[in-house]
Amino acid sequence: MLPFDGPTWLAILEQYNQAIWPLHGVAALCVLAAIALAFSGARFAGHAIGVLLGVLWIWIGLIFFGGSVAPFHFAAEELAGVFVAQGLMMVLALTVMGRGGIFGWPGGRTGVLAVVLVVYAVAAHPLLGHLLTDTPWSQLSYVGVAPAPTMLLTLALLLLALPRPPLIVAIIPFLWALVTGYMAAGLGLALEYIPATLGVAAFAVMVVRRFQRSEPWLDG
Amino acid sequence: MIDRRRSRRSFLKLAAASAAGWWASLSPAGFAAEREPHRKPIPSSGERIPVIGMGTWITFNVPDAPGPMAVRREILGRFFARGGGMIDSSPMYGRAEAVVGDCLRALDRPEALFSATKIWTRSTSTGREQHADSLDLWGAGRLDLQQVHNLQNWQAHLETLRERREAGEVRYIGITTSHGRRHDEMERIMRSEDLDFVQLTYNILDREAEQRLLPLATERGIAVIANRPFRQKALIERFEDHPLPDWAAEIECENWPQFLLKFIVSHPDVTCAIPATSVVAHMGENMGALYGPMPDAAMRERMVAWVGDL
Ligand SMILES: NC(=O)c1ccc[n+]([C@@H]2O[C@H](COP(=O)([O-])OP(=O)(O)OC[C@H]3O[C@@H](n4cnc5c(N)ncnc54)[C@H](OP(=O)(O)O)[C@@H]3O)[C@@H](O)[C@H]2O)c1
Numbered sequence: 227m228l229p230f231d232g233p234t235w236l237a238i239l240e241q242y243n244q245a246i247w248p249l250h251g252v253a254a255l256c257v258l259a260a261i262a263l264a265f266s267g268a269r270f271a272g273h274a275i276g277v278l279l280g281v282l283w284i285w286i287g288l289i290f291f292g293g294s295v296a297p298f299h300f301a302a303e304e305l306a307g308v309f310v311a312q313g314l315m316m317v318l319a320l321t322v323m324g325r326g327g328i329f330g331w332p333g334g335r336t337g338v339l340a341v342v343l344v345v346y347a348v349a350a351h352p353l354l355g356h357l358l359t360d361t362p363w364s365q366l367s368y369v370g371v372a373p374a375p376t377m378l379l380t381l382a383l384l385l386l387a388l389p390r391p392p393l394i395v396a397i398i399p400f401l402w403a404l405v406t407g408y409m410a411a412g413l414g415l416a417l418e419y420i421p422a423t424l425g426v427a428a429f430a431v432m433v434v435r436r437f438q439r440s441e442p443w444l445d446g
Numbered sequence: 447m448i449d450r451r452r453s454r455r456s457f458l459k460l461a462a463a464s465a466a467g468w469w470a471s472l473s474p475a476g477f478a479a480e481r482e483p484h485r486k487p488i489p490s491s492g493e494r495i496p497v498i499g500m501g502t503w504i505t506f507n508v509p510d511a512p513g514p515m516a517v518r519r520e521i522l523g524r525f526f527a528r529g530g531g532m533i534d535s536s537p538m539y540g541r542a543e544a545v546v547g548d549c550l551r552a553l554d555r556p557e558a559l560f561s562a563t564k565i566w567t568r569s570t571s572t573g574r575e576q577h578a579d580s581l582d583l584w585g586a587g588r589l590d591l592q593q594v595h596n597l598q599n600w601q602a603h604l605e606t607l608r609e610r611r612e613a614g615e616v617r618y619i620g621i622t623t624s625h626g627r628r629h630d631e632m633e634r635i636m637r638s639e640d641l642d643f644v645q646l647t648y649n650i651l652d653r654e655a656e657q658r659l660l661p662l663a664t665e666r667g668i669a670v671i672a673n674r675p676f677r678q679k680a681l682i683e684r685f686e687d688h689p690l691p692d693w694a695a696e697i698e699c700e701n702w703p704q705f706l707l708k709f710i711v712s713h714p715d716v717t718c719a720i721p722a723t724s725v726v727a728h729m730g731e732n733m734g735a736l737y738g739p740m741p742d743a744a745m746r747e748r749m750v751a752w753v754g755d756l
Binding site for chain 2 (some may be wrong): 229230237
């Protein structure tokens with residue numbers, strides 16, 4: 227149940243973007259570092275990615291939902307709690323317990339999907355929003371500071387976890403992909419269907435990888 | 447002979463009466479009398495309120511920015527200029543109460559205002575806080591109507607509301623539900639508690655309340671507010687591509703929103719409907735339903751049959 231319409235959602239994003247500017251730059255640095263680490267295959271990559279993504283999820287929970295969304299949404303506190311919980315789980319699972327295993331290029335279609343997701347989350351999401359829907363830059367969602375692209379980036383990097391990603395930290399991002407689809411319909415923001423669909427697809431691939439020993443169609 | 451004289455006299459009387467009526471209807475006073483907004487009494491007090499009010503869910507949950515605030519001021523301005531009274535809100539509706547309060551201050555608090563809000567929480571103490579916040583946000587020392595939203599923790603909240611009524615902070619108290627949910631529980635509360643108002647979903651397609659709740663409201667002397675009159679726009683979207691029936695002109699309906707609203711408020715047990723809008727022109731359309739002839743029982747049946755065939 228969404229208590230606001232599309233223009234109000236965009237106005238909330240605008241107020242938030244203006245309030246946190248220029249922290250988008252810091253978030254972008256965290257994101258780029260996490261991407262580089264994931265593809266590098268470095269031994270400590272999983273531990274570092276856990277902290278980097280964990281901090282971003284906690285930030286979005288506390289500052290975006292707990293601060294900017296709170297006056298407009300009766301469930302903002304609960305949403306903030308969910309994002310903070312995801313952040314803590316990332317830190318716990320990947321950094322403290324080392325459950326991410328090693329990160330690296332998985333090859334095949336999984337690798338291609340991960341790259342598509344990363345490119346979409348980092349650049350294509352705001353670019354398409356601006357070019358196709360004429361949305362001002364100030365009202366767009368940016369990776370690392372807004373929920374939808376951060377959800378997508380998280381799922382993308384988890385696809386790079388070898389031999390297979392820890393599913394437990396993919397559940398909230400998957401649920402948020404569903405919420406993103408619901409918001410696309412309820413707020414009349416058609417472009418939001420893209421991250422929603424990509425997020426669901428990424429989770430489906432993870433589930434298949436988790437429960438199948440060999441997945442030739444994914445590695446193809 | 448006598449008969450013919452008598453009939454001539456009565457014809458002359460009738461003609462004079464019609465001419466006088468015609469003249470009265472042309473004179474500004476007659477016109478004003480004819481264009482009086484429809485009002486219905488609150489059974490517990492006899493106070494009469496306009497049958498079209500307004501809701502604020504989604505439509506008034508906007509940021510404190512010049513553009514959206516100016517539109518909301520204009521919507522409220524149009525609402526009061528066209529004879530509106532009741533504004534319904536809730537702490538659940540985000541910034542809606544704050545926005546309404548700001549707009550009312552900008553409009554110098556129109557006298558016709560009938561403020562209606564809710565307590566929306568399971569916690570009894572938070573309920574008390576919400577009531578105090580609402581008094582603040584609406585900028586009034588007193589609210590006209592305070593309701594228990596969706597029957598949440600209604601026993602405790604009704605206690606609070608009775609206390610606040612005693613203290614002069616609320617004039618009327620009530621309970622709400624929507625989407626046809628929890629009608630059985632609402633019925634039990636209506637039978638056992640002393641309420642001024644109930645709020646429930648009633649529109650041309652959602653008519654379940656006609657079975658028990660509406661007659662019970664009249665029996666118990668409770669005013670009824672109809673929420674979701676357009677099923678949150680779904681009804682308008684469903685019907686807008688179809689023309690109105692010719693006979694809609696008999697009840698002065700120029701558009702579907704007026705047709706749908708007149709259906710609701712012409713039910714003898716319904717006190718008012720509270721459509722929500724974020725568009726000034728839509729407010730103008732909706733307030734049109736406050737004037738002109740209302741459908742009678744036969745016409746109401748015809749209305750139901752007509753939309754059933756679409
Ligand atoms: N449990 C509860 O207590 C409860 C539950 C539900 C609702 N309510 C109350 O009841 C109120 C009304 O219900 P609602 O807001 O859910 O739904 P509603 O009034 O049935 O429909 C609102 C929608 O109708 C559209 N609309 C209004 N007038 C129009 C017109 N003339 N032409 C075209 N579209 C028009 C509005 O869009 P535009 O903005 O484009 O005009 C808005 O999207 C609420 O605002 C709330 O105050 C209470």
